[in-house]
Amino acid sequence: MPSRVHAILVVRPDGRAPAAFHLRRTLAALEAQHRRVDALTIVLCGGDESVRQLAAASGAESVITTTGSTRFAAATALATIRLTGDAVWLLAQDTAPEPEALARLAGALELAPSVAFVAPKLVQWDDRTQIVSLGVSMTTLGRSMGLSDGQLDQGQHDAEEDVLGADVRGLLVRTDAWRQLAGLDPALLGADEGLDLGVRARLAGARISLVPTALIAVAGDGAAGVPAGDARRSRRAFAQRTAQLHRRLAYARPWAVFFVWLAILPIALWRTVLHLIAKHPFLVVTEWGASALALVRVGAVARARGRIRAARRAPWSQVAPLRVTRTDLRERFDIDGEEAVAPVGEHIRGDIRFFSGGGAWLVLAALVISVAAFPALLAWPVLGGGALAPMRATVAQLWADAAYGVRAAGLDAIGPADPFAAVVAVIGSLWPGDPSRAIVLLWLAALPLAALGGWFAATRVTERSSLRIVAGAVWMLAPTFLAGLAQGRPGAVIVHLLLPWLFYAGAVAHRSWAAAGAASVLFAAVVACAPSLAPALVLLVIGAIIVAIASRAGRGVARQIWVLVPAVVLFAPLVWSRLRSGDVWGLVADPGVPFLGDRVGADPTGRALLAAGFPTSDPGGWSALLAGTGVPVWWVPLLAAPVALLALIAPLTRRWAAGVALLVIAAIGLSTAFVVVGIAVSSLQSTSIPLWPGPALSLAWLGVVGAATVTLDSALVPRLRAVRSLAAAVAVIAVAVLAVPTLATMTRGTPPPLANGPVSTLPAYVDAEGASNPDVGTIVLTPLSDGGVSTRIIWGGSETLGGQWTVAATPATATEGDTVVAGITADLVTSTADDVIDRLAAAGVGFVLLTPAATPETDAARTFRLMAETAIDQRDALDSVGATPKGELWRVTGAVQPRASATEAVQTSAQWIAFAQIAVILAALLLAVPTRASRRQARRTPRIVGPYVQEER
Known part of the structure; x- marks a missing residue:
């Protein structure tokens, strides 16, 4: 076995439990090892006085202090310069090895000279029968897959040895391989670090081996790996997606890197749709955040490709056989289908009985x-x-x-x-x-x-x-x-x-x-x-x-x-x-x-x-x-x-x-x-x-x-x-x-x-004109019972249900347009203004309609109607179309200018508003689309809301 083992223990107190609580058990586990480490370097990424006291009393050959934002990869890089042994053991404050773990890891590394590093079986911190990780692989698109994550440990995987990668926690790596591979890639943000190290080791001509008999308990909130727990799933998803995109760019062939980079945003859009259909909306933000980060980290990708290029001795065909195929996914990971059964004692909803229960009748x-x-x-x-x-x-x-x-x-x-x-x-x-x-x-x-x-x-x-x-x-x-x-x-x-x-x-x-x-x-x-x-x-x-x-x-x-x-x-x-x-x-x-x-x-x-x-x-x-x-x-x-x-x-x-x-x-x-x-x-x-x-x-x-x-x-x-x-x-x-x-x-x-009906609220003549020209304008005058007049301007062939606007129906104060329309109305029904028709034509209004007053017509309304009709008839620039079921109609004989359109700024604002509204509604509709998983989940919950006990139907 290796003559000397140098352990690097990284402590970062940002987990759910106090760092000192986990660190105390981890240090005790190191003391209890049958095969003791030869040197221990502790890297403190922040921390309080209790953590510093534990580190000082641990007997470590050195304690390196750095900022609390330092990640595991950077922390191990700080300690690399102090390595003195033949192998480096990567630990965090929440990785407590069992007494025989190091002896079995070191023995396996000694027996296989072609192995770059060996990986233990990670189990739950408080339940060693639950496997946290034992081997990691990836799909053809680069998504990492834990080969045994979350399974009950019954020894079913103890015969497996050769894998593509492993969880970084507890890895025992040959020092020469560690230096040759330049350690962990800091651009992975803590996710897939062991997988990436394994891929690079494979390309360097080495192998990775599992040691299932070496057990290490992990809590999931230390400096190494992605954070565990539902409360941290957004951080975990962001790190995993960032790592996947980074590896995709780092592993791509030179001629394909640019095209992979260009495809990041379209793929993010497509995956957004898939996340919403799968009812995982919290992944949408992480998807776009990871994509944006991958787009700008050109330097990190260049450095990652440089590491691979410097250490590579074997072709990519060495990696392909250990990838997870679609068949593996179906057989190993997608075994839960429609046959999934609800837990014992859980309510399973029955049929809705729409037809048999009389709903259809x-x-x-x-x-x-x-x-x-x-x-x-x-x-x-x-x-x-x-x-x-x-x-x-x-x-x-x-x-x-x-x-x-x-x-x-x-x-x-x-x-x-x-x-x-x-x-x-x-x-x-x-x-x-x-x-x-x-x-x-x-x-x-x-x-x-x-x-x-x-x-x-x-x-x-x-x-x-x-x-x-x-x-x-x-x-x-x-x-x-x-x-x-x-x-x-x-x-x-x-x-x-x-x-x-x-x-x-x-x-x-x-x-x-x-x-x-x-x-x-x-x-x-x-x-x-x-x-x-x-x-x-x-x-x-x-x-x-x-x-x-x-x-x-x-x-x-x-x-x-x-x-x-x-x-x-x-x-x-x-x-x-x-x-x-x-x-x-x-x-x-x-x-x-x-x-x-x-x-x-x-x-x-x-x-x-x-x-x-x-x-x-x-x-x-x-x-x-x-x-x-x-x-x-x-x-x-x-x-x-x-x-x-x-x-x-x-x-x-x-x-x-x-x-x-x-x-x-x-x-x-x-x-x-x-x-x-x-x-x-x-x-x-x-x-x-x-x-x-x-x-x-x-x-x-x-x-x-x-x-x-x-x-x-x-x-x-x-x-x-x-x-x-x-x-x-x-x-x-x-x-x-x-x-x-x-x-x-x-x-x-x-x-x-x-x-x-009516088919149109305006005369048929205007309706026909509006069918070909939706911007044709009509000023509609309606006499009121008190002798006043109500005026409105309608565009197109008719007033429509969707064209109504509550802003126009609920004016708090008169707008500039209201003042202009009032002035035009006053000039139109009197003979004092000669340019009123020119103003109408300039505004795009081509018709004038005088509608009947509400029945019964009052004397004041009748007087106004006759006065207005006489005044309008006297306009040379108006041609009388005649009486229609909707009222008296006149047409502007001169050239009518097109209706003023929205400015470019308004059109740009309208496009952005429409984009935002459509995106949100589309997201809601995608969430509402039922899937096999959502239907299966629904069947496991009662249809009735609230406690319900039924004696008989």
Whole structure:
């Protein structure tokens, strides 16, 4: 065996446990060796007085002190100049060898002269039956692979000797080989140091051998190797990826180095997608950090290649046989597949039973009800009325409306789009040939989609199929949802359709990144459709984070925080724009077409109706149905009482925690409705429009229905299941009675706000012109009842749903563009200004439209209309197109200048904003994509959220 062994012990006190605690055991283990080391050099990388005292009392031939940032490779390089023996033993403060370890390592090194170094078996610090490392190899792409990491030591690997590399901790290296190979590569940042040393030794013509009978206990938080533990996985991943990229550049053939370097960023992008699909988002930052570092460390790569070149005596074919192949990966590392079994005693979720449990029948029944309630929609090409408007003609125009830049309304309006425009673009893209028809189909499918969402949301609350059907039916027949459908409020309808899915994914967002990704996209869509819900939803997320910190020691908090990220990124440009203008309240404005409609007031009567779940002054439409009959309607709100009473009992059941949580959701939703009903930030033709409380009531209804389901599921013992069935039937029948007038509105012949079309809000002549020129401008003048005028400028062939802009509908103060438009309007309806048409043409406006006043037309409105019509007719630069169903139309006869486009700086900003938003949404969607691993993990957790005990279904 080697005549002299010189041990290098590196101490760096940055681990989880005090360095002195580990160092004391390691020094004692060195003293207990059957074959004692001949010399010991300790390198202290920082440390306190206790560490220095231990080092001084250790009998080491020298103690080298350096800074705390010194890594293991640099520390060993400092001690190399003091080497005096035939072999060097590499140790850290957390590597405690068993008494016979050095004797067996030295014996194996002596018996094999062709071996450059030998490696021990590393075991857990407090459990020698668990293998930490015994041999390391790498794939063809350079990824390091531990050959036995994490396995139970049953002697199954004790016959293995020849390997490509090993963990650097505990290596016994021949001194001449150590000097020839120039020690460890400091550019590896502590990862794969033993593997790299083994590769270079192979290329130098030597071998590497394992000594499985030599055991060394390691704690995983010393100076050598990568840090262990979940808390340090980001640091570990960064070091490992940095080492892999560095080795890839160092090992590449000379002609391929530049191409490998060029491929670093494209590969980082591809691996980002893979990390997100694999539900490892924390690796994305480390991936890009390691890639950026690899790009700039040209000198480190040159030095590494110089080391290899100086010591190389053998071809690369010596390394290839010891690499890990795809077959090895499948046989050795990827043995866990779909057959993986959950631990004993762990809940394994059963089938969801959508078809066998009646969910499909519920959706089919809802579709029949929808067709019966809205039969005219089967023939309508465009849905109009209420807060609805036509869609853009092409998908490209839909997404242009969703981007930062020139807006579809206003003289020179440039700014961020409402996030609601992106939701509209998604819906329109589902029917690319005719996007407007997508809204018609959405209205037809709304009831079955609501039933489907309610049914799936109920799967988080109960395993009973019958109660899932009850929850789905009650959710579908919610008064606020039907009011949104009848009045044509797309934002409220979409929110009601998305909320159960947000509950379905958000309730388990702490469990997996797949659920967190799905919940984040749904959260952003809900807030985009109803910004007034943002405070309530953010409050619920914060509450969930607090619960995670208190009850789960913070596990899953990162996933729950991610739920907010896409919404923050989508709203950031609009928030910044609003803050700069000083109009913060405008952020909560209802997106889409401003519409007053029937709604409750902020008086006590209105708030009482809100408490009963009605957003309109006519509860459920019963006042209109019973008009003229003399039958009172005071009893109508009582029909919501059965569901409410069941919900209030939930905290008294065995599942009181779930009941309380759902009632908190209901309380937050109801409180939000009480607040928003008294806030008016939008206006339409000088009329203030309060926020629509429907989305907040939908959130409250979600909590009430969930709590009622908890009561029905767990409040009664099995022998009283007949009472459960009776209570559920009463609740469903009561809600169904509430829905009758609204669902029968169209079949009774009562004209609802919903209407067939229009295809365009402008005359057909302008619509035809706008089809070929989307930048054609029309100034629209509408006489008001008080004798004033409302003016707006519309670009393209029509006012569209996605082209609406809440900034224009909620002006805090008049902008410069508003002042210009007001001046043009005043000059246009009088005969005092001769250049007004030239100003219109210079701004890109080619048409003037004088629309009828609201009916009944007042004398003041009629007087203004006639005066304006006379004044406009006298303009020589205007050609009268004539009367149209939309009003009197004139065309500018002179040359109309193109509309002013955004500046280059604005376009650059728009590109960066679009890139950031698309990247975040794409990341969320990739996280939401289910994988085999995520499905396997999901099957190991209960579908129900919270403690659940079921006696029978």
